[in-house]
Amino acid sequence: MNKRALKSLLKDRRALIAPETHGFTRPTGPGRRAPGLSQHQVDQLVNRAFGTYHRLESGTYPNAPVDLLRDIARLFVLNEQEWISLCRYARGEDPPGPLYDTSGNAVPAAWEDAVAAVTHPAYVTDASWNLLACNEPFHRIFATGQAPENTMRWMLIDGREQLTDWANAWAPLVMPQLQAALAQRPDDKVLRQIEKELLDDPVSRPLYEVGGASIHPDGDERPIRHAADGPGWVTMCVAQPLAAPGSRFMILIFRPGPRRSSTRPPMLQAR
Known part of the structure; x- marks a missing residue:
């Protein structure tokens, strides 16, 4: 637990919440004049016992439950x-999932310029693997000259003929990604539909x-047949726009011909 940082974050954000927006009135006589909600008002709004929030903000609530933290984060409109x-x-660990169900549905518009500036095939998808932006080299991979609307669906359903050795080199690696995403986002309609189609398919x-x-x-590194450059392998470089948990930024480094090596190159490390 980082008590000082925890108190600073909570106190600063609590001060930004006007009590009147939640049905409370400010006292007019002698008494408290601090900005924002009082600690007791926070307890009331998140339906917790008196003193619960005080323990959290003061750093005397070790391993506070995630549901308490989530309720307070949403009340304080944290990003x-x-x-x-x-x-x-508060807990010394990352959260089990995003704060809001809609997180991961949109990324900052600057990513479109970033993708266009990459010379290798590159694209950005949201948390449902819907394509948000891509560059011309990515379009060139496909026989139609047009990238798919959803890359998860393409990898598992529509792109099987283009993905070399799909049953061994692609499906066993991509399917667990879909399952993990659904475990975190069980109400994602796009991913549920993809799962349904997979389960309806005997293959x-x-x-x-x-x-x-x-x-x-x-x-x-995985095998693929490039529509313009023929069979080869793509090495995947993956990052995530921090403003959108679940989204991803992909750069595909395509090399025609046989695989160079069955082992990954060494990790980059600072000297």
Whole structure:
């Protein structure tokens, strides 16, 4: 627990919430004049016992429950990065999921310029793997000259013929990503529909039901048939726009011909 940082974050954000917006009135006589909600008012608004919030803000509530932190974060209208900080300060760990269900649906518009500036195929998707922005080299991968609207659906359903050795090199690695995403976002209609189509398909259903650990593709190399440049391999470089948990920024480094090596290159480390 980082008591000093926790108190600073909570106290500053509590001061920004006008009591009148939640049905409280400010005292007019002698007494408290501090800005924002009082600690007791926070207890009332998150339906907790008197003194609960005081313990949290003062740093005397070790391992505060995530549901309490979430209720307070939403009351204080924290953003996703502040939500992560709150959980780290109060519990010493990252939150189990995003603060808001809509987080990951949109990324800052600057990412469109960033993607366009990349020379390799590159794109940005939201938390449902819907394509938000991509560059011309990414469009060139596809026979139609047009990138798919949803990259998860393309990897698991529509793009099987283009993804070399799909049943071994793609499906066992991508399907656990879908399962992990649904565990965190069970009400995601886009991903649920993809899952339904997989389970309705006699080819993909057995592979999907096997399950497996979700392996992040960052740095992974997989075979593909490039519509313009022929068969080859793509190395995946993955990052996440911090304002949108669940979104992803992908750079695909395509190399035609056979695989260079079956082992990953060494990790980059500062000297």
